[in-house]
Amino acid sequence: MNCQQTQDLLLTDFLDQQTNPEQQLQVHQHLKDCSVCREQWASITAVDATLKNVPSPDGPSPYVWERIADKVQARPASWLDVVQENLAGLIEGFKPAWGYGSFVGAMLVVLVVVLxxxxxxxxxxxxxxxxxxxxxxxxxxxxxxxxxxxxxxxxxxxxx
Amino acid sequence: MADLADDVIGRASAGDIAAFEEIYRYHAGMVYRVALRMMARVEDAEEVTQQVFISVHKHLKSFNGKSSLKTWLYRITVNCSLNTLKARKRHVEVAWVEGFDPEDTHDNVRETLTRGEIHQQITDLLEEITPDQRACILFRTQEGLSYEEIALTLGINVNTVRSRLKRAREALLTARTRKGVAV
The missing domain is CATH 1.10.287 (Helix Hairpins)
Known part of the structure; x- marks a missing residue:
């Protein structure tokens, strides 16, 4: 494994513990022999540790929920919502036990023969x-x- | 924090505002955290958090439960953040034409977004990578998602996740060296 291949793995799968045992062994072997890649690995882990140790922020201010609650309670149901809701209920109410495919087929027979x-x-x-x-x-x-x-x-x- | 009750999504989608508030209280911290890392500014992160939960309330009936609510929220948060960043970029470009000085804004942004030196340096580092790369890095390093989970959340394949992580880390290393960041 050369330096480029090693550094590609260091930046991704090796750092994120996604490598298989054989790859791990090869990377460890390369790091043992290559000071440039060892230095690169030290920098990569330093940046990663920095990002992982960022303190979690406090949550959003209480005003955020107040604004959300105002908006969702003030939001009238759009005509599309109403149509979707009623249509879904209607379809669900008439859903035949043997499925929609058979139901549509039966309706076609009615149209072609009976009508x-x-x-x-x-x-x-x-x-x-x-x-x-x-x-x-x-x-x-x-x-x-x-x-x-x-x-x-x-x-x-x-x-x- | 106690887990959400099983029926809370059903009750919220039926219009129960108390149930919806339960969902908000449970997930707002996570949504806000991701939004803040994506957006950098507190006020932008709060705006994104608000957009996310209004969108969730609107589409809760269509949430089919195939993915977890958390994955769904991650996806909406990143999409809202990316849309806001795009809109802001357009706004700054227009303002630049009209004689606006983007350097002033940049300084103001830095003042409002930082709470300490470390936070400042990390924020500066994250500004060095693209929003798409930032989302991958945040999900991996701070949310602890696997490559597969990031791919599912962002709607991309695992190799794209790997590629974005690699480019993001290369850019962060370069920026760290250039800026002489001590952390």
């Missing part, structure tokens, strides 16, 4: 209603005796 059937049934029901009303209006017109049924279709469409 066209429902639309078709609605259309058939509307047509039947129209025919039934036409019969009623036509019968009323004939009972009135004027025989003019040309505007009956318009009346029925208006009723529907």
């Amino acid at each position: 066209p059937l429902v639309v078709q049934q609605q259309h058939q029901a509307a047509t039947a209603d129209r025919e039934y009303l036409l019969q009623l209006v036509y019968a009323d017109d004939k009972n009135a005796g004027d025989g003019d049924v040309s505007d009956s279709g318009f009346v029925v469409d208006h009723l529907l």
Whole structure:
């Protein structure tokens, strides 16, 4: 191990006790033989000790909490917070036991298969209603005796 | 200091201000300590501490507990500090154009940030390295985090942590020699 390799390790893994046993042995061997690296190691450990021994500061002044409390209590819930909260609650409330993937798949099947059937049934029901009303209006017109049924279709469409 | 109760985060996120104050009392010292080392000035460190806890209060509901609250706080503190330092740098650059003398500010900063000679020298040393390097050095030497924990906290890989530590220590050694720092 040369000086550069040794000093790279001294500045990182060796100082921070991250080296493996083989690397440790090599570094120790190099330090034993190299006065330049020994001097560098002494400087590195001095700086490290200085930084580690910095006295911890006192905490922030009491005013900091007062300002924080004022701000968080005064902060109105944004519309985004409200939407997120309600949406999350809604989704959680409807969460199916078998998971969201199956739930989405089932919804797609409903859309593709069931929805066209429902639309078709609605259309058939509307047509039947129209025919039934036409019969009623036509019968009323004939009972009135004027025989003019040309505007009956318009009346029925208006009723529907 | 007694550990925080298990449900304190849940209660705080539900709007219980007393629970949130418990979290503040428990972690404010650590947040302030990191902020002070990053920012150097007491008033800046208090401003960052305030920003951190307001941000925590706002996002507490989205805290998923995958990382510890302490790791989350470390990350927010460093990000707030870096953002404030960037903003201040822009401000000083603008002020310089307008005839502001940055040397005066530097002297004033030194007056307000130091409490003793050792503190002064360490603060001077830390000013010699970049904020990213400073964060790595502080987490390693003062908070005692492992390389992996620093990487997780800062969202970088372990080799980047190693590289920043190496460059920071090289710069600190050079500065120490140049300034003739006795510590």
